[in-house]
Amino acid sequence: MSREILTVVETVSNEKGVPREAIFQALEQALVAATKKKFYEGTVDEEAQLRVAIDRKTGDYETFRQWEVVADEDHEMPACQDAISDLDPNEWQLGDIREQQVQSIDFGRIAAQIAKQVIVQKIREAERAMVADQYASRVGELIYGEVKKQTKDGFIIDLGDNAEGYLAREEMLPKELLRPKQRINAILYNVNREGRGAQLLLSRSRPEMLIALMRKEVPEISEEIIEIKTAARQPGVRAKIAVKTNDHRIDPVGACIGMRGTRIQAVQQELNGERIDVVVWSDDPAQYIASALEPADVSSIVLDEDARSADIIFATSDQLARAIGSQGQNVRLASELTGYKLDMMLEDEYRERQASEAQQYIDMFVQRLELDEDLANALVDMGFTSIDEVAYVPAETFDEIELDEDTVQLLQSRAKEVAIADALLQQESIQDPSEELLNMEGMTRELAFALAARGVVTVDDLADQAIDDIADIEGLDPQRAGHLIMKARESWFN
Template sequence: MFDENLSKNIKALAYEKSIDVERVFKALEDALATAARKYYKTREPMETVIDRTSGEMTMYVIKEVVEDENQIEDPQAQWTLEQARKIDPTVEVNGKIRLSYITKEVVDVVKDPNMQIRTYEAQKIDSEVEQGDEVHIPLTKNADEFGRIAAQSAKQVLYQKVREAEREKVYNEFAGKVGELENGYVKRFERGDMIIDLNGKTEGIIPRSQQSRAERYSQGDRIKAVIIDVHTQPKGPQVILSRTDPRLLIKLFEMEVPEIYDGTVVIKGAVREPGERAKIAVASRERDVDPVGACVGMKGSRVQSIIRELRGEKIDIIPWNDDVVTFAQNSLAPAKITRVSVTSDESAHRPHLDVIVDNDQLSLAIGKRGLNVRLAAELIGAKIDIKSEEEVKGEVADALSAMLQEAMAETRSQVNVHDIDEIPPELADKLEAAGYDDLDSVLNSSVEDLTAIEGIDGDTAAKILDLATRHEEVQEQTEEQPEEGAETETQEEAQVE
C-alpha cells in the first residue's frame, strides 16, 4: 500500500488544476517509475501501476519482444521471442513482457552499476550465484523507501507532467478562439508586457508591441483584447492578446452594431494606426439599410462607444464599393477627390492609383505624417500616389517642353554643318572631321570643345557658335512667316466673302 489517501489526493490535485484525473494518475506513475530506476540503478524500462481505488502500487520491468537476436537493438529493453515465451507462452512478436525483478550481471569489480552488481551483494539476494551469473533483484521496495534523490526526481517528473497537462488544456480551450474578444483584468506588468487574468486560472499576455501608445492601464483594471495566437511553448503565458490588431475593431463593432452581428451589414475590411486613426469599410446586404448609418448610430452613439473603448482613436466608416475608383474616393475621406486613374503594378501584383485633388485638399488627403493615404492604401490593397492639380499642370508643361526641345533638336540635326550660313568651307570640313557634322552638335558644343580641334582658336570658335546661333534664329523666323502669310490670306478671303 503506497498511501490510503492517494486516490483522494490525486482527485483533489486534478480538480485544483482543472485537468483530467487519469492524466494525474499517469503522471504519478511515470514519476514513480523514474524514481524506481534511480533507486535500483538500472536502465531497464520500468512501469508503475497504481490501483485507481485503493492506491496500491506495483512496479514492473518491461521487455519488448522481438523475433530473434538479430533484431535486438537494446538488450536492456528487448528480449527474443524464445526468451519471452519461457515467461509467457502466449506472447507474440512486438508484444511486451512484465517482470517483477531487475536483472544484473554478477562481477567482482563493477564497471557499470546500471548493469552489474558485486558478487557479495548479489549473494545477499541469492546465495548460490557466482561471478558471471545473472541475479534477479525483486522489486519489493515501497516508494517511501526510495530515498531523497529518487524522490526529488519523481517530484520533478510529476511537476513537469502536470504542467504539460495544464498547458495542453489551455491550448485546447483557447486555440479555437483566435480572433475572438476576451475580457480580463490587468494582473501585473513584466518588462513592459501586460499579464492578463482571463478566467481566474489562465493568464494571457499583451506584449509591448501589441499595446497602443495612447492607452494607460493600472493593475486591477478591466480590459478587452483580441486573441491573436495560442502556443505550446513551455515558458510564459500561452495566450497572446492584442489591443492594436484590426480584429479588435471588428469585434467591437460586432458587439455595438446589431446589424453587423446578424449579418445585415458586412465588414469588408479594417485597418488601424492604434491610438490615432482607423478606417473600416462596410456594405449592406439589404437595399433599405444604410451600412454607415447603422454603424454610426443615433447621434453617433454606437461609434462613440467604440471610440471611448479605444481611448479616442478616430474612426472613418467608409461605404464599400466594387469599383476601385469609387472605393478609393470614399477611402480618402474626408478629402474631396477630383479624379482617380488606375494602372497596374505588375511587380507588386496590385492596382496603382494616381489620385488628383485640388491644391487646398492635398494636405487633407495625405493626412498627418501620411496617415490618411497610408490607411486608405492598406484598406484598398493598392498603391496610391496623390498629386495636386498644380503639380499635374507642371508635369504636363514639363512634358510638352521636353517634346518641343526634342523636336527642335531633331530639326537641327538635319542641317549639315556645310549648310550653316557664312561658315567657311575649310572650317566646316574641320568640324565635320571632328564629329561636329550638323547644326545641333555645333550648338551643343562650347568654345573649349571647339578650340580642342586643330587649327581653331578661341576667336574662331566663338565666331562659329555665333554663326550657328544666327542660322537657327533665321530658320525659326522663316518657319513662322508662312504661317503668318497663311493667316493673312485667310483673313482676305473672309473679307471677299
C-alpha cells in the first residue's frame, strides 16, 4: 500500500503540476475521513479527532487519535477532550493535544475513492493558489487573452498556462460584441483568492484600462519622462487623462497624441472609438480645472478649496455649452478628473448671484448691528460675511474704510454683544444626547455631544444622516461614520 500511495503522489504531481506536499496532505485528510467512517461513524466516539501521518519517503502511514486538554468546566466532549484533573499536571497543560496511536485503515477501494475526491479538491485549490500567486503582482496591468466562451453574464478569457480570466458584461464597453477565438486586451483589476466565483477579474471599462493602453503606446510614459496623474472615462464614448512632464523640453500632450495622432488613435481604436482628451495636470487647481474643461474657454474661476468646489464663469453661452458638452459629458468628466464639484454659469448670472449674496450680508449688518447702509456696504466690499468676523478682527483692519478709532471700537463692541448673544442662544437650544445614543455600540460621550450639537440627539436622528453630514466632526472619519449610521439603522430592519 505504501508503494501505491507514492505512485498516486508522483502521478498527480507530474500530471497536474501540484506540489507533492499538497497531495500528501490531501491523502492524509482522505485517510482520516475513511478511518472515521469505518471505525467511528454511528458510535459514541463519532466526534473523535484523528490524525494520519504519511512518511514522505516510504509511503508508510500511522493513525493517531487526539484529545485536547481542557478545564474541568469545559469538559463537554469526552470523545475528543480530556479534563485537566484526569491527567498528570506535571506533564499536561491546558490546550495541549494528547495523542494515542490507533488502528490504521487499509488504503483500499473506499479509502482510494475518498482520497480521489479530496485530491481533486486539493488540486483545484492548489491550482487556484498557483494562479493567484502568478497574477497577484500583475493587478493593474494590461492582460492579453483569447475569448474562450460566453457565459450568462460575461465572457471567459483564456490567458494561457491554464489561467482563465472573467470579463463581466458591466466591465465591457457599451454595445461591445466579442466572438470566440477573438484576441482582446483587458485590465486585471482583482485576483479573487476565495474558493468561489471567477478568480482573475478583468475590465475594459475602468480608467486603469485607458492608463495601461497609454503606457503601452507612449514610450515616454514607461520611461517616466511623462507621468499619468489620473483619468476619467465614460466607457466607449469619451475620456479625459491628465498628464505631467518631468522634462520641460517634452510637451506631454504632443507626446501622448503622437505624430499625426497615431498614438492616441491606436488607443481609441482599442476602445471602440472612445474620444480621449489629454489634459495637462497642474498643482494650481484653477489652472488644472481650466485645462480639464477644454476646448471651452473659461473666463474666470472662483475656488472653494475646503469644499472642493468651484464656480466656473464664461463670457458667452457658446463657451458655456461647449464646457458642459453633449449630455453633460465634458463637465462630468472634468469634475471626476479634478475632484472638484463644478458649478457652471455665465458672467451676468454670476454677477447677479454675487449682488444677491452681497445684499443679504448688507441687510444682516444693517438689521443686526444697526448700521447705515453705506457702512454695511463698505464692510461687505471688504469681504466681511459674518458678525463674528466684524467682532474679532484686528482694529487696524478697518483702516481701509477710514473709520475713526471710536467708531471702530463702538462697531466691534456692538458686534461682540450680538455674537455672544447668538452663542448663548445656540447653547440653550442644544439638547443633550439621549441615553440610547450615549449607550449605542461604538459611541463615545464626546462624540454623542458633538452629534447633539448638530441636532442629532437620538438614534433615529443618527439613522437619518448621510455619511457626509457628520464625517467632518473631529475624530469621525467616513468609515466610522458609516459604521455608526448603519448601527443606528439596525432598528429599522429589526
